[in-house]
Amino acid sequence: MSESENLSARWSRLMDRVQAKRATLGRPATAIVSQPDPRTIGSFARGRQLSAGNFLFAGHLIEAPDTGIWDIEPPDRPFAEALHGFGWLDDLAAAGDAFARARAQMWLREWIARYGQGRGPGWTADLTGRRLIRWISHAIFLLGGHDRDSAAAFYRSLAQQTAFLSRRWQAARPGLPRFEALTGLIYAGLSLEGMERHLDPAVRALARECDSQIDAAGGLPTRNPEELLEVFTLLTWAAVTLSEAGRSASHSHWSAIERIAPTLRTLRHADGGLARFHGGGRGLEGRLDAALANSGVRGRQPDGLSMGFARLSAGRTSVIVDAAPPPEGRPSVNAHASTLAFELTSGRRPLVVNCGSGRSFGQAWRRAGRATPSHSALVLAGRSSARLGTSGKTQDWLTDAPREVPIKMSKAPDGMRFEGGHDGYRRGHGLTHARTLDLAQDGRGLAGEDMLVCLDEADRRRFDKAMDKARLQGVPFDIRFHLHPDVDASVDMGGAAISLALRSGEIWIFRTDARIRMVLEPSVYLERTRLKPRATKQIVLSGRAMEYATRIRWSLAKAQSTPDAIRDVDEDALEPVTET
Numbered sequence: 001m002s003e004s005e006n007l008s009a010r011w012s013r014l015m016d017r018v019q020a021k022r023a024t025l026g027r028p029a030t031a032i033v034s035q036p037d038p039r040t041i042g043s044f045a046r047g048r049q050l051s052a053g054n055f056l057f058a059g060h061l062i063e064a065p066d067t068g069i070w071d072i073e074p075p076d077r078p079f080a081e082a083l084h085g086f087g088w089l090d091d092l093a094a095a096g097d098a099f100a101r102a103r104a105q106m107w108l109r110e111w112i113a114r115y116g117q118g119r120g121p122g123w124t125a126d127l128t129g130r131r132l133i134r135w136i137s138h139a140i141f142l143l144g145g146h147d148r149d150s151a152a153a154f155y156r157s158l159a160q161q162t163a164f165l166s167r168r169w170q171a172a173r174p175g176l177p178r179f180e181a182l183t184g185l186i187y188a189g190l191s192l193e194g195m196e197r198h199l200d201p202a203v204r205a206l207a208r209e210c211d212s213q214i215d216a217a218g219g220l221p222t223r224n225p226e227e228l229l230e231v232f233t234l235l236t237w238a239a240v241t242l243s244e245a246g247r248s249a250s251h252s253h254w255s256a257i258e259r260i261a262p263t264l265r266t267l268r269h270a271d272g273g274l275a276r277f278h279g280g281g282r283g284l285e286g287r288l289d290a291a292l293a294n295s296g297v298r299g300r301q302p303d304g305l306s307m308g309f310a311r312l313s314a315g316r317t318s319v320i321v322d323a324a325p326p327p328e329g330r331p332s333v334n335a336h337a338s339t340l341a342f343e344l345t346s347g348r349r350p351l352v353v354n355c356g357s358g359r360s361f362g363q364a365w366r367r368a369g370r371a372t373p374s375h376s377a378l379v380l381a382g383r384s385s386a387r388l389g390t391s392g393k394t395q396d397w398l399t400d401a402p403r404e405v406p407i408k409m410s411k412a413p414d415g416m417r418f419e420g421g422h423d424g425y426r427r428g429h430g431l432t433h434a435r436t437l438d439l440a441q442d443g444r445g446l447a448g449e450d451m452l453v454c455l456d457e458a459d460r461r462r463f464d465k466a467m468d469k470a471r472l473q474g475v476p477f478d479i480r481f482h483l484h485p486d487v488d489a490s491v492d493m494g495g496a497a498i499s500l501a502l503r504s505g506e507i508w509i510f511r512t513d514a515r516i517r518m519v520l521e522p523s524v525y526l527e528r529t530r531l532k533p534r535a536t537k538q539i540v541l542s543g544r545a546m547e548y549a550t551r552i553r554w555s556l557a558k559a560q561s562t563p564d565a566i567r568d569v570d571e572d573a574l575e576p577v578t579e580t
Contacts, residue, residue, distance in 0.1 A: 129183060486503050
C-alpha cells in the first residue's frame with residue numbers, strides 16, 4: 001500500500017472513531033415503531049455449531065465452547081469483520097431454540113458493553129449497516145425475556161449507530177459496502193422512533209448509488225456475480241421494507257432491481273448456483289431464489305449476455321463464459337485473469353469449474369486463484385492473460401489485461417455457438433487467442449476449438465521474436481479444464497479419452513486431437529465454506545505453437561449409455577462444515 005493510501009486509510013479510521021464517539025451524545029431511540037420481517041436466510045446447522053462454541057468465520061475455525069465470542073482473538077481482519085457485522089445472528093435465529101437465543105442475547109449485551117461507546121473494529125459504515133439490519137430484523141428474537149435496562153441499552157445503541165451511519169455512510173467504498181451502509185440506514189429510519197429524519201436522505205442517496213453503480217445492463221464495475229447478488233438482495237430488502245411501511249422506493253431503486261434480476265438469471269447455472277468468477281462464489285444457499293422471488297421480476301437477458309458473461313444452455317446443461325475484458329482500476333482489486341474461461345454444469349452437478357477465490361486461505365492462495373492457470377482457459381508460455389500490479393496502490397489491480405474481446409453468439413447447426421477472442425497475449429507473443437464453443441441442442445455435448453493466431457504482419461514479427469527466444473522450439477501453451485471435486489476422472493481408451501463420472505450417475509467423455517498431449521493433473525477447488533482447499537483434478541492439453549496459426553479441437557459429451565434424464569436426489573454423505 002502506498003504512503004498516500006496509508007494516510008487515507010488512517011484518516012478514515014480516525015474519522016470513524018471521532019463520529020462514533022460523537023454519536024454516543026445523541027438522544028436514544030425509545031422503541032421500534034415498524035419492524036420489518038426477517039428476510040435473511042440463516043443456517044440451522046451453523047446456528048447449532050455456534051451454540052456449541054465452534055466459531056467458523058473467514059476460513060478459520062476456532063473451537064472454544066467455554067469462551068465468549070468477544071473473548072476470541074481474531075486471527076485476521078476478515079474474521080473480526082465477520083464477528084462485528086453480526087451476520088451470525090441469522091444462523092442463531094435459524095436454530096431458534098432457547099440456548100441459541102440465550103447466546104445471541106448474551107453476545108449482544110457484551111458487544112454493547114465493550115464496543116457500544118465507539119470502540120473496536122466494528123465502527124465502519126458497511127459493518128454498521130450490516131449490524132443494524134440484523135439487530136432490527138431480529139429484534140423480537142433478541143429482546144424476548146429482556147429486562148427494561150437491557151432493552152434501553154439496546155435502543156440506545158441502535159440510535160447511536162444510526163447517528164454514526166448518517167454521518168459516515170459516504171466513507172464506505174462505492175459498491176457493496178455503500179449499499180450495505182445505506183440499506184442499514186433505511187432500516188433504522190423506518191423502524192426506530194426518533195430516527196425518521198434519516199430516512200429521506202438515505203432513500204435519495206441509495207437512488208444515486210443505483211444510477212452510478214448499476215449499469216444499463218444490470219451489472220457492477222467489479223463483474224463479480226456474487227457481489228451483484230448481495231447488492232440485489234439489499235435492494236430488494238430495502239424496497240419491500242419501504243413498501244410495508246407505506247413508502248415506495250424511488251424510480252432509480254426499482255429500475256436497478258429490474259435491470260439486475262435478468263442478469264442474475266443469466267449468471268445462474270443449471271444447479272441454481274452462480275458462476276464463480278472475479279472473486280465471487282456460488283452464493284449462499286437459497287439467497288438467489290429468495291431475492292428473485294421478492295423482486296417479482298421475471299425473465300433473463302434474451303441474448304444470453306450479462307455483465308460481460310455469455311450463457312449457453314440446453315437440456316440439463318449450462319455453460320457460462322467470461323466474455324469481456326476484466327475490470328480496470330480500483331474495481332479490479334479482486335478481479336481475475338479469466339478472459340474466455342468457462343464453467344459447465346449438468347443438472348445439479350458442476351463438472352468444469354474455475355478454482356475460485358482463495359481469499360479465505362491467505363494472500364498466497366488469493367493471488368494463485370486470480371491467475372489464468374486457475375481457470376478453465378488457455379495459458380500461453382505459463383503467463384496469465386492479465387497481471388497484477390507490482391507496487392504502490394495498484395499492487396492488487398489487474399494490469400496488461402486484454403483490451404479487445406470481440407464475441408459473437410449465434411445458432412449452430414445443432415444448437416448454440418459462442419465465438420470469442422482476446423488480445424492478452426498479443427503484445428508479448430503476437431498471438432490472439434480465439435475460442436469457439438458449440439453446445440448441442442439437447443445439451444448432451446460441447447464441442448470446443450481453441451486457436452492461437454497472428455492477425456497481421458506486426459503480430460508475425462512478434463511471434464518470430466518469441467520463436468527465436470525459444471530457439472525455434474515453439475511457444476508452449478496449456479489448455480486447462482478444472483474439474484469439480486465430486487467428479488471422478490480417469491484416463492480411458494488407452495489414453496485417447498478421459499471419463500468423467502458424476503455423482504448423479506452421468507458419464508461424460510472428454511476427447512481431443514490425437515496430436516496434442518492430454519493428461520490428468522492435480523488441482524484445487526477454493527471455496528470459503530471450507531477450512532482448506534479441496535483437492536481435485538484438471539484435464540490439461542499441452543502443446544507448442546510453431547506456426548502463425550495453431551488449432552486445437554476437443555469435445556466433452558455424455559456417454560451414449562447415459563440417459564437424457566436422471567433422477568438425481570442423492571444427498572451428500574456428510575454436510576460440510578460451513579462458514580457463517
